[in-house]
Amino acid sequence: MTAQTFDVIIIGAGPVGENVADRVVQGGLTAAIVERELIGGECSYWACMPTKALLRDAAALRAVRHLPGASAAVTGELDISAVLRRRDAFASHWKDDGQAEWLDSAGITLFRGEGHIGSPRSVEVVGADGNIQVLTARHAVVIATGSSARIPGIEGLADAAPWTSREAASAATVPDRLAIIGGGVVATEMATAFSAFGSTVTIIARNGLLPAVEPFASELVAKALRAGGVELRLDTEPTHITRGEDGEVLLQLADGTSLRADEVLVATGRKPNTTTLGLENVGLTPGDWLTVDDALRVVQHSGAPVEGEWLYAAGDVNRRVLLTHQGKYQARILGDSIVARANGTRIDDTAWGRHAFTADIHAVPQVIFGDPEIATVGYTVADATRRGLPIRVIEYDLGAVAGAALHADGYEGHALMVVDDERKVIVGFTVAGPDVAELLHAATIAIAAEVPLDRLWHAVPAYPTVSEVWLRLLETYGH
Numbered sequence: 001m002t003a004q005t006f007d008v009i010i011i012g013a014g015p016v017g018e019n020v021a022d023r024v025v026q027g028g029l030t031a032a033i034v035e036r037e038l039i040g041g042e043c044s045y046w047a048c049m050p051t052k053a054l055l056r057d058a059a060a061l062r063a064v065r066h067l068p069g070a071s072a073a074v075t076g077e078l079d080i081s082a083v084l085r086r087r088d089a090f091a092s093h094w095k096d097d098g099q100a101e102w103l104d105s106a107g108i109t110l111f112r113g114e115g116h117i118g119s120p121r122s123v124e125v126v127g128a129d130g131n132i133q134v135l136t137a138r139h140a141v142v143i144a145t146g147s148s149a150r151i152p153g154i155e156g157l158a159d160a161a162p163w164t165s166r167e168a169a170s171a172a173t174v175p176d177r178l179a180i181i182g183g184g185v186v187a188t189e190m191a192t193a194f195s196a197f198g199s200t201v202t203i204i205a206r207n208g209l210l211p212a213v214e215p216f217a218s219e220l221v222a223k224a225l226r227a228g229g230v231e232l233r234l235d236t237e238p239t240h241i242t243r244g245e246d247g248e249v250l251l252q253l254a255d256g257t258s259l260r261a262d263e264v265l266v267a268t269g270r271k272p273n274t275t276t277l278g279l280e281n282v283g284l285t286p287g288d289w290l291t292v293d294d295a296l297r298v299v300q301h302s303g304a305p306v307e308g309e310w311l312y313a314a315g316d317v318n319r320r321v322l323l324t325h326q327g328k329y330q331a332r333i334l335g336d337s338i339v340a341r342a343n344g345t346r347i348d349d350t351a352w353g354r355h356a357f358t359a360d361i362h363a364v365p366q367v368i369f370g371d372p373e374i375a376t377v378g379y380t381v382a383d384a385t386r387r388g389l390p391i392r393v394i395e396y397d398l399g400a401v402a403g404a405a406l407h408a409d410g411y412e413g414h415a416l417m418v419v420d421d422e423r424k425v426i427v428g429f430t431v432a433g434p435d436v437a438e439l440l441h442a443a444t445i446a447i448a449a450e451v452p453l454d455r456l457w458h459a460v461p462a463y464p465t466v467s468e469v470w471l472r473l474l475e476t477y478g479h
C-alpha cells in the first residue's frame, strides 16, 4: 500500500472529471484522477461520439435525396461497413492512449483502478492487480463517476442478453430485427440509425415518444420514424421476454400482442455509478444519485453538506442534467470554485455569476440527432407553465422560411419560442427540422444573456438562411 497527497482528487475520468482536473491544475493546484475503465468515459466510447457517428452518414444521404440534382448523383446505398469503420475511429477503437497522453501533458496524475472513499478526504484506488494506493485530498474530492444504463425488472429481460446503449453504440453487425424498449433520446436516435442500416425496428414506449420535448417536435420524429418503416407500439410495455435457443427474442406486451426480434435494446434511463464508491463511509447510501447543493457539495439526507465541505459531485452522477456539455459546464465552474476557495478569493455565486451554475436551471441546450433534428434550450411550454411564468408562445412554420425551402425540397419543420411576457425575454426555444442543430446556439445566447426582444429585433438574420425564422418569430410576436 502506498500513500500520496494531492490538492484535489477526482474519481472518474469521463468528460466531467477530466475538465474539473484540468481547471484546478490551471488554477495552480495539484490533481489526481482515478479511472476504472477508459479515460474519456461513456461519452467518448459508448455515447455521444459513436452514436452521432452512426447517425451522420444517413443524415447526409437524406439531405442529398431532397435535392433533385444531387440525388441524381447518388446511385448506391449506404456503405454500412464504412459507417461502422468511421464510428470505430471516433471511438478511438476503444483505446484511451491519446487521452492518457493528454492527462500527462496537462499535469494531471492518473491512477488506474476502482476509486473508493475510505474516510473523509481519503480515496483508496484498488488496481486490477489488487494493489491499493491511498490518496489524501488537501482541499476536495470530486465524484464524477457518471451513470450506466438502467435495466428495468421485466421478467426474463436480464437473461435475454439485452443490448444497452453500449452494445448499440459499439455494434459490429446490424441485426435484421431490433426491438427497442423506451421512447426517449437513446431509443429514437438508435431507431433512426438502425432503420437507416436496414434493420426492421420496433419501438415499445409506454410513455410515448420523447415525452420531455414540445409535442410538435416528437410528432415530427414519430412521423419520420413511421415513414422510415419503424413500428411504434406506444402506451404499452413488455411484460415477459425470452431468448430462445436459436437466439430469437420473444417479447410479450401488456396489450396482449407479442413481437419477435434478433436483438432487444433497453433504453429506459440511467442509474448512478455509486454502488462501489464507499459512500457508506461518509454517511451516504451506495447506489443513490448524489444530491448536491448550489455549490455542488454533496448533501446528506438531512439536507446538510457532508461535514467539512470537501466532497463534491459533478456531471451525470448528481442528476442535474445528464448531458456532456452541461456536465463540462459544471466542471469548469466547480474547478474554478475549488481554486478560489483554496486561495481564499471571493466566490461570486449570485445568479449568472462566475461561480454559479445558473444555466443548469434556466438554459440547458440539447440536440436530439434523429430525423428530423430537434434543438431545444430553456423551458418548454409545460416547464414554464409549471413555474407559473407569464408566458406567450410564438410558433412558426420553418418550411415557410426562404432559407429552409432552398436548403431542401419539401423541407418540413417548426419553431416555437416561449416568451416571458412581463420581462420581454425568451425563456424557451425549440426547433425541429432537417439540419437545425446549428441554429441552437443563437437561442442559447438569447436566453442566457436575457436579451430583451426589443434588442433582438436588431439582430438581423442573413438572407436566405434558415435563421430568418428568428425574424418571423419576432414579427409574429408583434414587432
Ligand SMILES: Cc1cc2nc3c(=O)[nH]c(=O)nc-3n(C[C@H](O)[C@H](O)[C@H](O)COP(=O)(O)OP(=O)(O)OC[C@H]3O[C@@H](n4cnc5c(N)ncnc54)[C@H](O)[C@@H]3O)c2cc1C
Residues within 6 Å of the ligand: 011, 012, 013, 014, 015, 016, 017, 034, 035, 036, 037, 038, 039, 040, 041, 042, 043, 044, 046, 047, 048, 049, 051, 052, 113, 114, 115, 116, 144, 145, 146, 147, 165, 169, 186, 273, 276, 277, 314, 315, 316, 317, 321, 322, 323, 324, 325, 326, 327
Ligand atoms: C447513447 C448515449 C448517447 C449520448 N449522447 C449524448 C450527446 O450527443 N451529447 C451529450 O451532451 N450527451 C450525450 N449523452 C450523455 C453523456 O454521455 C453523459 O452526460 C456524459 O458521458 C456524462 O459525463 P460524466 O463524466 O459525468 O460521466 P461518464 O462519461 O459516465 O464518465 C464517468 C467515468 O467514471 C468512471 N468511474 C465510475 N465509477 C468509478 C469508480 N468507482 N472508480 C473509478 N472510476 C469510476 C467510469 O468508468 C467513467 O469513465 C449520451 C448518453 C448516452 C447513453
